[in-house]
Amino acid sequence: MNDHQKGADGKEIALEARAEKAARLFSPSAARNSHAIVAAWQDLMPSSATVLELGSGTGEHGVALTNAYDGLTWQPSDPDQASRHSISAWAAYTDHKRFAAPLALNACDPAWWSPLSSKDIIVSINMIHIAPFAAAQGLFEGASALLRSKGHLFLYGPFKRHGKTADSNLAFDQSLKSRDESWGVRDIDLELIPLAAQNGLKLQSTKEMPANNMCVVFEKD
Numbered sequence: 001m002n003d004h005q006k007g008a009d010g011k012e013i014a015l016e017a018r019a020e021k022a023a024r025l026f027s028p029s030a031a032r033n034s035h036a037i038v039a040a041w042q043d044l045m046p047s048s049a050t051v052l053e054l055g056s057g058t059g060e061h062g063v064a065l066t067n068a069y070d071g072l073t074w075q076p077s078d079p080d081q082a083s084r085h086s087i088s089a090w091a092a093y094t095d096h097k098r099f100a101a102p103l104a105l106n107a108c109d110p111a112w113w114s115p116l117s118s119k120d121i122i123v124s125i126n127m128i129h130i131a132p133f134a135a136a137q138g139l140f141e142g143a144s145a146l147l148r149s150k151g152h153l154f155l156y157g158p159f160k161r162h163g164k165t166a167d168s169n170l171a172f173d174q175s176l177k178s179r180d181e182s183w184g185v186r187d188i189d190l191e192l193i194p195l196a197a198q199n200g201l202k203l204q205s206t207k208e209m210p211a212n213n214m215c216v217v218f219e220k221d
């Protein structure tokens, strides 16, 4: 087990201890939510697509989804070097070749999307609440730039709706803000739908998930 994972600046990037095996990191939260995300994908998303993921962490979600849906081709990324090390190890370990080696992408960087080719889907799981709001802004700007018409931005995590959410998410929001005041559980109606509109996307669907999480899908015009 490692400690709560920290980035190069010493900040926590994942609020959990992760096991490690031959450089592959194992996230306890990914072990809890991957099965439900794979099942939800079938209801919400196309099973054949080119996918770019921001904030891939250990890399396990992309591995689980590409294992489940053989029409998916997945480009993972993370700004954190230790996470990319794990993602590379998962890419080498995975039998198929549809889960690529990671890119070093940071959604807060200006025009982070500019070297990349267009995609059908952009995914970000448990990222925008544990990063400054600028990361959400950069994510939607990148989605606008990279997604093909009718492409999708798929988010997973805890969210608020019109300022309201489960008590456990409110407590989590407070704990995130006590670690870094720029972090926090984002509001679909008050923050994300306006951000989507500014970037030519609209809310397509939401799905309640275990432990007061949600899948949230936006579609590009």
Ligand SMILES: C[S@@+](CC[C@H](N)C(=O)[O-])C[C@H]1O[C@@H](n2cnc3c(N)ncnc32)[C@H](O)[C@@H]1O
Residues within 6 Å of the ligand: 007, 013, 014, 015, 027, 029, 030, 054, 055, 056, 057, 058, 078, 079, 080, 083, 105, 106, 107, 108, 124, 125, 126, 127, 130, 131, 135
């Ligand atoms: C809580 S972890 C989630 C990892 C993985 N998606 C999961 O659910 O297991 C948040 C991840 O977002 C990444 N991250 C933080 N700020 C980011 C940013 N501005 N752009 C892209 N990724 C970021 C972190 O390095 C970390 O790997």
